[in-house]
Every structure is written in C-alpha cells, then in structure tokens.
Amino acid sequence: MSLMLLIEQALNGLQYGVMLFLMAAGLTLVFGVMGLINLAHGSLYMIGAFACAAVAAATGNFWLGLAASLAAAAAAGALMELTVIRRLYARDHLDQVLATFALILVFSEGTRWVFGSFPLYLDIPRALAGPVRLPGGIDYPLYRLVLIGVGLSVAAGLFWLIGRTRLGIRIRAGEADREMIGALGVDISRLYTIVFALGAALAGLAGALVGALQSVQVGMGEPVLILAFVVIVIGGIGSIKGALVGAILVGMTDTLGRFLLPIAFSTFMERSQAMSVGAALASMLIYILMALVLVVRPGGLFGRA
Amino acid sequence: MRRETVLNIVLALGLLAVPLAAQAMGEPFIVTLATKVAILALAGVGLNIALGLGGMVSLGHAAFFGIGGYTMAVLAAPVQAYEPLMTWPFELSGTKSMPVIWLAAMVAGALGALAIGALSLRTSGVYFIMITLAFGQMLYYFAISWPAYGGEDGISIYVRNGFPGLNTLDPIQFFALAYGVLMAALMVSWMLARSGFGLALAGARQNPARSAALGIRPYSVKLTAFVISGAMTALAGALFADLNRFVSPSMLNWQTSGEIMVLVILGGVARLFGPVAGAALFILLEHWLGGFSEYWKLFLGLALLGIVLFARGGLIGTLAGREVAHD
Amino acid sequence: MTEPVLEVRDLHRAFGALKATDGVSLSLRRSEIHALIGPNGAGKSTLIGLIAGNLKPDAGQVLLNGRDVTQADVAARARAGLARSFQVSAVAADLTVLQNVVLAVQGARGQSFRFFRPALANADLRAAAEAHIARAGLSGRRAIPAGDLAHGERRRLELAMALALAPRVFVLDEPMAGMGPDGAREMTALLDDLRHEAPILLVEHDMDAVFALADRVSVLVSGRIIASGTVAEIRADAEVQRAYLGEERLE
Numbered sequence: 001m002s003l004m005l006l007i008e009q010a011l012n013g014l015q016y017g018v019m020l021f022l023m024a025a026g027l028t029l030v031f032g033v034m035g036l037i038n039l040a041h042g043s044l045y046m047i048g049a050f051a052c053a054a055v056a057a058a059t060g061n062f063w064l065g066l067a068a069s070l071a072a073a074a075a076a077g078a079l080m081e082l083t084v085i086r087r088l089y090a091r092d093h094l095d096q097v098l099a100t101f102a103l104i105l106v107f108s109e110g111t112r113w114v115f116g117s118f119p120l121y122l123d124i125p126r127a128l129a130g131p132v133r134l135p136g137g138i139d140y141p142l143y144r145l146v147l148i149g150v151g152l153s154v155a156a157g158l159f160w161l162i163g164r165t166r167l168g169i170r171i172r173a174g175e176a177d178r179e180m181i182g183a184l185g186v187d188i189s190r191l192y193t194i195v196f197a198l199g200a201a202l203a204g205l206a207g208a209l210v211g212a213l214q215s216v217q218v219g220m221g222e223p224v225l226i227l228a229f230v231v232i233v234i235g236g237i238g239s240i241k242g243a244l245v246g247a248i249l250v251g252m253t254d255t256l257g258r259f260l261l262p263i264a265f266s267t268f269m270e271r272s273q274a275m276s277v278g279a280a281l282a283s284m285l286i287y288i289l290m291a292l293v294l295v296v297r298p299g300g301l302f303g304r305a
Numbered sequence: 306m307r308r309e310t311v312l313n314i315v316l317a318l319g320l321l322a323v324p325l326a327a328q329a330m331g332e333p334f335i336v337t338l339a340t341k342v343a344i345l346a347l348a349g350v351g352l353n354i355a356l357g358l359g360g361m362v363s364l365g366h367a368a369f370f371g372i373g374g375y376t377m378a379v380l381a382a383p384v385q386a387y388e389p390l391m392t393w394p395f396e397l398s399g400t401k402s403m404p405v406i407w408l409a410a411m412v413a414g415a416l417g418a419l420a421i422g423a424l425s426l427r428t429s430g431v432y433f434i435m436i437t438l439a440f441g442q443m444l445y446y447f448a449i450s451w452p453a454y455g456g457e458d459g460i461s462i463y464v465r466n467g468f469p470g471l472n473t474l475d476p477i478q479f480f481a482l483a484y485g486v487l488m489a490a491l492m493v494s495w496m497l498a499r500s501g502f503g504l505a506l507a508g509a510r511q512n513p514a515r516s517a518a519l520g521i522r523p524y525s526v527k528l529t530a531f532v533i534s535g536a537m538t539a540l541a542g543a544l545f546a547d548l549n550r551f552v553s554p555s556m557l558n559w560q561t562s563g564e565i566m567v568l569v570i571l572g573g574v575a576r577l578f579g580p581v582a583g584a585a586l587f588i589l590l591e592h593w594l595g596g597f598s599e600y601w602k603l604f605l606g607l608a609l610l611g612i613v614l615f616a617r618g619g620l621i622g623t624l625a626g627r628e629v630a631h632d
Numbered sequence: 633m634t635e636p637v638l639e640v641r642d643l644h645r646a647f648g649a650l651k652a653t654d655g656v657s658l659s660l661r662r663s664e665i666h667a668l669i670g671p672n673g674a675g676k677s678t679l680i681g682l683i684a685g686n687l688k689p690d691a692g693q694v695l696l697n698g699r700d701v702t703q704a705d706v707a708a709r710a711r712a713g714l715a716r717s718f719q720v721s722a723v724a725a726d727l728t729v730l731q732n733v734v735l736a737v738q739g740a741r742g743q744s745f746r747f748f749r750p751a752l753a754n755a756d757l758r759a760a761a762e763a764h765i766a767r768a769g770l771s772g773r774r775a776i777p778a779g780d781l782a783h784g785e786r787r788r789l790e791l792a793m794a795l796a797l798a799p800r801v802f803v804l805d806e807p808m809a810g811m812g813p814d815g816a817r818e819m820t821a822l823l824d825d826l827r828h829e830a831p832i833l834l835v836e837h838d839m840d841a842v843f844a845l846a847d848r849v850s851v852l853v854s855g856r857i858i859a860s861g862t863v864a865e866i867r868a869d870a871e872v873q874r875a876y877l878g879e880e881r882l883e
Contacts, residue, residue: 037431087614092363093431098570101563105606113600135454223558225443229435280450287440287443291424294436298427501751504727505744508735511724518718519739519793520710526744539706 004138009259010252015144017152017251022206023228024235024243025158026199032238033174033195034089039100039140040080041203041228042221043107047205048073049211049220050111053120059257062125066208073204074197076107081196086189104222112218120214122208147209155244160242171195175238230286234293236303245301257285309625313578316473320346320581328477336476337548338592343483344544349391349569349580350490351537356566357575358498360510364562365421365437369443369535371557372417373410373542375448378460378552380406397422403468403482406543406608414539415532417444422531426524438559445557459553466547473547483544485582489495490537495577497533538565567609570630573619635698636661637831638714638801643682643692652678653689654855660801665823666833667842671875676835678806679852683833684716685709697800711742713800713830717807720753725779729770729789732778733761736796761796764813768792769818784815791822799830808838820844843867851875 027041051072056065084103088096124143131139162168170186174195207221214220231250235242262278269277293301320339327335348370350366383390384400390399400406425436449457465473473479497503508516509523516523546552555561564587572583590608594601616623636659645653660666671677681687683694685706693702696712704712723732734751737760738744748781752758765774768788772846773781778789787807794802808816820841823832836842842849843863850860853875859866866872 019413031431083612084610093434094356094570094574095613096363096435097364098567099610101567101597102606102609102613104563106610109600109603109606113603135378226439226559230439233432233435233439275461276450280447283446283450284443287439290436290439294424294427298432390839404653496748496750498751499752500748501738501743501746501754501757504731504735504751505738507727507731508724508739511726514686514706515718515723516735516739517686517706518710518716519736519797520707521735521739521744522707529745 004136005255006259007136007138008140009255011140011144011148013252013255014248015147015151015251016157016255017248018148018161018284019210020208020224020227020231020251021151021155021244021247022202023224024231024247025155026202027225027228028232028235028238028240028243029171029195029199031232033146034085034192036085036089037093037096037100038085039097039225040103040107041199042223042225043104043199044073044080044203044221045207045224046111046218046221047076047107048207048215049122050115050120050207051204052208052211053122053216054115054176056122062123062212065122066205069204069208070201073207074201076204077200078193078197080200081193085196086192089192091132108218115218117218119217122212122216124212135205143212150205150209154205155240158240167191167194227286230290232300233290234300236300239300239302242300242302249289253289254286257282261285307625309576309578309621310581312582312621312625315546316578316581316585317488320585322475324480333476336480336590337373338588340476340480340483340548341545342581342588343480343487344541344548345565345568345587347483347490347544348485348538348541348565349572349584350487350494351534351539351541352472352565353534353569353575353580354494354497354537355531355534355578356569358503358506358510359527361426361527361531361534362434363425363531363534364434364559364566365425365438365439365441366535366538366565367435367557367559367561368421368441369414369417369538370542370545370561370565371444371448371552371554372413372535373539374411374546374552374556375454375542376413376539377406377466377543377546378462379454380409380458381462381466382454401464401466403466403473403547406466406547407486409541410539410543411536414542415536417539418532418535419528422528422535426527426531438562441557441562442559445554445559448554448557451631455553459551459555462546464549465550479548486540486544488542491577491581493537498577502526502529507534570619571609571612573621576619576621576625579619579621586620636695638683638833639693639695639698640679640683640784641693641695642676643679643694644690645678645682645687646690651855652805653682656692656852656855656857658850658857658860660831660833662831663827664847665827665834665845666848667834667836667849668834668852669839669842669849674852675855676852677805678855680716680803680835683803684714707739710797711740713797715794715797715799715801715849716803717787717794717805723778723786723789723793726777727779728775728777729765730758730761730774730793732789733764733792733796734758736793737761737764740797760835764792767795768822783810784812787811787815787819791819791826795826802826802830802832804832806836806837807834808836808841816841821861 019253023045027038030036030038048069052065052069055068056062080103084099088099128143130142132145134140162171170191174191210215227250230245231246234249235246262275262283265274265278313567320343324336324339352363352366355363380390380399381401384401421440423435426495427435428436444554458462467473468482471482473482482494505521505526508521509526546581568583568587569580572579572581590605591601594604635706638660640656640658640798643653643656656679668676678687682689689702693700696714697707701709701712734757737757738751765771768791770785770788770792770859773785781789791807808819811819823845826832846863847863849866850857851866851872858875859869859872
C-alpha cells in the first residue's frame with residue numbers, strides 16, 4: 001500500500017517535472033542563443049492556459065483549445081520578440097529584467113481586464129478522464145500519464161530538432177558565436193524570432209495542459225517561471241539536457257519531499273507538529289537542492305565551466 | 306552646483322513640505338502616503354547599494370524587506386498577547402520599542418543577505434538574477450507554510466510600536482521618524498559611495514579580475530555591500546510593517562522585489578536620490594492611475610517599458626543629464 | 633648568489649588533453665628583466681595565470697621571496713607584492729585615472745574596507761597615487777575617466793597601478809602592445825628604470841624592446857621552455873630559430 005502510494009507520488013513528481021521542462025526548455029534556449037533573460041515567459045504560460053480555457057469553453061472541444069493555446073502563445077511570443085525583445089539583446093541584464101517585468105504587468109493586467117479576476121476552469125477531455133490501471137495494480141489518472149508522455153515526446157523532439165535539423169545547427173551555431181552565423185548568411189533576426197516563438201509555444205502548451213489540472217488564473221505563470229529558473233540554475237544555462245534532468249530532479253524532489261518529509265518527521269515528533277514542520281521544510285527543499293548545486297558546481301550540472 | 310545636487314535638495318525638501326502642508330490642511334491620508342514614499346525609498350536606497358554601486362541585479366530584495374517586517378511582528382506579537390518571546394534556553398520577552406526592533410531587523414536582514422549573497426555571488430550575470438529571485442521565493446513559501454507566524458494570513462500588530470519621546474500613532478510624527486531614517490540612510494549611502502570601500506566596490510563591479518590583481522577580493526567586497534544593502538532594506542521592511550501594523554507573506558513576494566527594483570530604476574540607478582524620486586513617482590502613479598482604472602498596473606507596465614526602451618537613466622538621469630561626478 | 637625573488641618550479645597545467653604548461657621552471661633575480669617570448673599559443677597566458685594565481689597548477693610550485701604561494705589566490709599574491717599588468721588594458725573604465733590608482737594603493741595596503749572616510753580625501757593615499765601617476769607620465773590626465781584614455785595612456789595607467797602595489801615583482805603582459813615607435817621607446821626607458829625597483833618578468837612581442845632590455849630570455853614553445861639564456865645566446869640558438877621560423881604552424 002505504502003509502496004503503491006510512493007509510486008503514485010513518484011509519477012506525480014515526474015509529471016510535474018516534465019511540465020517544468022516545457023517551461024525551462026524555452027527559457028534556456030533563449031538564454032543560450034540570445035543571451036536574454038525573459039521574466040515574461042510565465043505570461044506566455046498564462047496566455048496558453050487562457051486561450052485553451054476560452055476556446056474549449058466556447059467550442060466544447062479541448063483539442064481545439066489546445067491548438068489555440070499553441071497558436072496564441074507562439075503568436076504572442078513572436079509579437080513580443082518583434083516589438084520589445086529584439087531591442088533588448090544588446091542591452092544589459094538589468095534592462096532586460098525591467099522590460100520583461102513591465103511585460104508581465106501588461107500581460108497580467110491585460111488578461112485581468114479581458115477575463116476578469118475570477119479563475120476559469122478547464123476540464124480534462126472526456127477521452128482522457130478517469131484512472132488507468134498500471135502494472136502492479138496501481139490506479140493512476142490517465143490524463144497525468146498522457147502529460148508525462150507528451151512532455152517526454154517534446155523533449156525527444158527538441159533533442160532531434162537541436163541535434164539533427166538545419167534549424168538546430170543554426171541554433172547551436174548561434175550559441176557558440178553570434179557573429180559567425182551572421183557571416184554564414186543566416187538571417188539572425190528571423191532565427192531569433194523563430195526560437196523565441198518556439199519557446200513561447202512550449203510555455204503555452206505547458207500552461208494549457210496544466211490548466212486542466214489546476215485553475216486558470218492571472219498570476220499562475222510566475223511561480224512556474226521561478227521554478228523554471230531553479231531548474232535552469234541546477235541544469236546549467238543553455239543546456240536542453242540540463243533542463244530535462246534539472247526539471248525532473250526538481251519535480252521529484254518537490255513532490256516526494258512534500259509526501260515523505262511529514263512522514264519522516266512524525267517518526268520522532270508529535271503528528272500535527274510533524275505535518276507543519278515537514279510541510280514548511282518541504283516547501284524549501286528544491287531551493288536547498290539549488291543551493292547545494294551552487295556550492296558543488298556553480299555553473300550547473302550540465303553547464304559550460 | 307551640479308543640477309543633480311539641486312534636484313536632490315528639491316526632492317528632500319519636497320518630501321518634507323508636502324506632508325507638512327497636508328497636515329496643516331487636515332489631510333492625514335496624504336501624510337500617510339508621504340510616509341509610504343519615505344519607507345519605499347528607504348528600501349530602494351538599500352537595493353541601490355547592491356544594484357547601483359555594486360552592479361548586483363538582485364531580484365530577491367523582497368526577502369530582506371520581508372525579513373524586516375517579520376522581525377517586527379515576531380518581536381511585537383508576543384507583547385500584545387502577553388506572552389514571552391521565548392522561554393528556552395532562556396526567557397526573553399518581546400518588545401514594542403522601535404529602536405530595538407530596527408536593530409534586530411537590520412541584524413536579521415544582514416544575516417539573511419549574508420547567507421543568500423554568499424551562495425548567489427558564486428555566480429554572476431543571469432544566474433545571479435535567477436538565484437536571488439529563487440531564494441526570495443523560498444522565503445515566501447516558507448512564510449506561507451510556517452503556521453506559527455500566521456501562515457498565509459500574516460500577523461496584525463494592533464498598536465504601532467513606540468519610539469522614545471514621540472507619539473508614533475500621530476501620522477505626522479511617524480512620518481518624521483521615517484523621513485529621519487531615510488535621510489540617515491541617504492547619508493550612509495553617500496558616504497559609502499565616496500569611501501575607500503565604495504571605490505573598491507566600483508572596481509569590483511567594473512573589473513573584478515583587475516581588482517583581484519590589486520589585492521582586493523571582489524567576492525568579499527560585493528558580499529559586504531550586499532549585506533549592507535540587505536540590512537537597510539530590512540529596516541525599511543520593519544518600518545513598512547509598522548506603517549500598516551500588519552505583515553503578510555506578500556511582503557516577501559517576487560512582485561515586491563520587482564517593485565522595489567522598478568522604483569530604483571524609475572528614479573535612476575546609482576543616483577543618490579534615485580529611489581526617492583522613484584518612490585514618489587511610483588506612489589503618485591498608483592494614486593493617479595489607480596483613480597481612473599482598476600488595471601492601473603497595465604499603464605505602469607507600459608510606462609516602464611517606455612522608460613527602459615527610450616529614456617534610459619530614469620527620472621534623475623533625464624532631468625539632470627548624464628553627468629557623473631569625478632571629484 | 634642571492635635567492636630568486638620569483639621562482640617557478642616544475643609547473644604543470646593541462647586543459648583536457650592539451651598540456652598548456654608542461655614542466656616549466658624559471659626564476660627571476662633581483663634587478664633583472666627576464667623576458668618570456670614564444671609564438672602564439674605557446675602557453676604564455678596560462679603561465680602568467682599560474683604565476684598570478686588566476687589558475688591553479690596540476691603540479692609544481694610558485695615561490696615569491698622564497699615563500700610558497702601556490703595555494704594563495706590572486707588578491708593574496710598581489711598583497712605579497714606581485715604586480716601584474718594585463719594584456720588587454722583592463723582598468724575600471726568609469727573611474728578616473730586618479731581613482732584607479734588610489735584603488736590600487738588602497739588594495740595594496742589592505743585598506744579597502746573603510747566605509748566612511750572619502751577615499752580621495754585621504755591625503756596619504758592620494759599623495760602616493762599622485763606620485764605613481766607622475767612616474768608613469770600621466771599627471772596631466774589624472775581627472776580623465778580611464779575609459780576615455782588613448783591606448784598608450786592606458787598602458788601607462790596599467791603601469792602606474794602596478795607601481796602602486798609597491799611590488800616585489802612585476803609581471804608585465806605585453807606593455808608595448810599597440811604603442812607607436814615613440815611610445816615604445818619611452819616605455820622601454822621606463823621599464824629599464826623600473827627594474828631597480830623590482831625585477832620584471834616581461835612577456836612581449838616587440839623583439840626590439842626585448843633585446844634592448846632583457847638580461848635573460850626564456851623561450852616558451854608548446855608549454856615547455858626550449859631555451860633560456862642571454863640575448864646573444866638566444867639569438868644564436870638553432871632550436872629557437874626553428875620554433876619561430878619553421879614550425880610555428882604546428883602550434
């Protein structure tokens with residue numbers, strides 16, 4: 001029984017991790033290729049969730065909503081890049097932080113204006129509702145299992161894209177040497193827009209998929225954004241592999257910590273106290289993990305130097 | 306006299322004159338707003354030591370602001386509940402005395418900044434930004450999930466803490482206190498920038514490798530500045546909690562970090578009075594824009610975007626020009 | 633014979649498979665200018681990094697005045713009297729010439745943690761800084777931000793900052809780089825004078841300057857010292873000629 005619970009929690013951790021990966025992948029690509037820190041990446045996550053919820057509510061079809069979330073986030077990302085972000089590449093990190101913080105205000109308040117302050121609800125598509133029996137007799141929600149599959153497929157797709165395609169070669173060249181790819185005749189500004197929109201679409205996808213598990217509301221993106229930062233610090237900037245490992249590490253640590261720490265504390269503490277101490281410590285666990293990585297490898301697990 | 310100096314004097318006198326006039330006209334609300342400007346400016350002066358003088362883009366200063374606020378609540382809450390602060394290993398009672406609270410808040414803020422800074426300064430650039438942001442968020446979640454101090458609901462302190470010889474419940478007297486602390490902090494910041502330490506910090510900011518070759522450890526210099534910065538922002542947090550007579554995890558939220566940074570930038574980075582100008586502008590915008598739209602932060606965002614993209618140097622930079630002191 | 637002021641013993645440092653420093657030993661005696669030359673990629677920068685403390689060796693020792701400083705960091709070595717200048721002029725660009733040199737003086741004296749007294753109001757610091765600025769021939773430019781200086785002037789500022797460390801050893805990385813003939817001549821005279829203050833380990837591409845100044849020359853190729861001796865000996869060395877003329881491609 002307890003082992004089954006543990007496996008269930010581990011799957012939850014994995015699901016959480018792969019969704020974090022979708023966020024972190026776009027961020028780390030943008031860091032790696034353009035050297036830009038984008039605080040408004042969380043807004044793209046929110047836009048994806050709202051687009052999916054609104055379209056699904058209007059049409060009654062989750063899949064149309066999902067398509068809308070990808071389109072809306074990619075479009076918002078491309079627009080953001082064309083109007084604001086490209087003016088920031090040559091600026092210092094402080095300007096990037098401020099401008100993208102301003103974008104958060106614009107997107108958050110704009111969304112509140114359009115949709116109001118109340119959360120929207122997005123239902124899991126009927127085909128994916130309900131549990132599925134896993135080998136070993138564990139009943140696990142099918143939808144979460146699908147999320148794990150989607151996340152891992154996207155990861156595989158990204159590895160293929162970066163490693164095997166012409167776009168990927170250009171992206172890697174851009175990471176190595178910005179002037180070089182200009183000299184090779186690649187249209188850098190178009191490449192940047194594409195990379196940015198790709199990252200935005202991944203964030204929007206994550207927002208829509210997670211939106212069906214939680215409520216869709218303004219401000220939902222930033223806590224995920226900060227977790228994605230933790231993932232990137234752990235994995236190393238610019239590394240897709242680092243983002244994947246870091247994301248799963250963070251997802252697992254957080255989920256299992258919240259599950260196991262109160263139990264561990266209750267072996268030597270009074271129960272209600274163990275619950276609160278365990279919960280408080282569990283909420284800090286991933287940051288402690290990050291601190292440990294910083295002490296041992298300040299550049300992250302897969303970072304360059 | 307340089308234009309920036311004139312502007313500084315105007316700002317200092319203006320921040321004093323507005324609440325005095327409001328007091329004379331019987332507008333205590335404006336006095337309270339001016340107090341808020343002074344306290345937020347103080348938080349900004351603290352951040353500016355890290356950001357402007359040390360070049361450390363900290364997105365986690367809400368941590369220190371919140372540590373200051375919670376220090377106040379932790380010390381004052383037992384007094385209103387008629388309980389001791391702690392009984393083990395020795396008995397200690399809480400306090401409602403501002404000087405004691407301020408000192409404790411600064412010490413707590415300094416310790417927090419020492420821990421966060423020691424880890425974050427192992428890196429630089431974007432890493433530093435993300436890490437300070439993440440540690441700030443860690444304290445936020447900790448405050449939410451730690452039930453002893455109110456969890457998500459925060460703690461109310463029903464009666465404002467006292468200061469010897471003043472009636473802190475009187476808005477104008479509390480304003481005077483906040484204003485005095487702000488001026489003292491500006492004085493400290495001014496002296497720091499011109500001191501040998503300030504020079505070493507400028508060297509560490511502009512060229513860490515060169516500084517090390519001169520016998521100066523950039524890490525130590527930056528960490529020291531970060532600690533001073535954290536202590537000052539914590540002091541602002543204690544005052545802010547006293548202004549509201551309430552603390553909650555929202556003081557620790559990443560948005561608070563963002564807003565403190567925004568007001569420093571609105572005023573002008575590394576400008577002595579930048580945070581004062583920025584805080585005043587921020588509160589004015591909040592009231593003016595907030596007056597005709599519930600979604601005033603949308604316009605704040607657009608204004609900020611315009612400033613970053615087109616009017617670099619902030620308010621003081623725009624008004625006083627780009628001249629920099631070379632004395 | 634007196635003990636060397638700076639001594640490097642069997643220093644090794646590899647980056648992956650590349651042996652950037654491969655068993656280098658050299659010494660610097662009092663009042664001497666010891667030039668280190670070698671083709672690009674020979675490992676000069678790595679060797680300087682190891683001596684200054686930016687890099688830690690895989691094996692070997694660095695001794696300063698007979699004291700083992702192999703484990704000391706850059707700042708500690710600087711305070712022990714090792715003054716280096718940088719290949720790429722590296723000063724704090726927003727600070728004035730005077731501020732840069734005052735920074736160096738207070739760094740050397742370990743006075744960087746004074747929080748309240750204005751640095752430039754400290755007559756003692758300031759007088760010391762002004763003297764070094766005058767020595768480097770920059771007195772007329774003391775209030776100019778370092779970033780606005782001409783290239784040759786920046787090299788002089790580098791030198792003034794190195795002087796401010798009251799050094800026991802100078803490690804000068806291409807002090808002539810980018811200077812015109814007049815500037816190079818003046819710098820040569822200045823260095824010839826400086827050697828009496830402290831011996832100089834001189835990394836330089838300008839062979840005229842090297843041959844005019846150096847008491848000894850060591851030639852570094854592929855991380856090893858292939859020859860070491862007086863100017864005349866080095867000029868006559870067949871292996872050096874080959875390294876410079878024939879096999880540079882192999883680098």
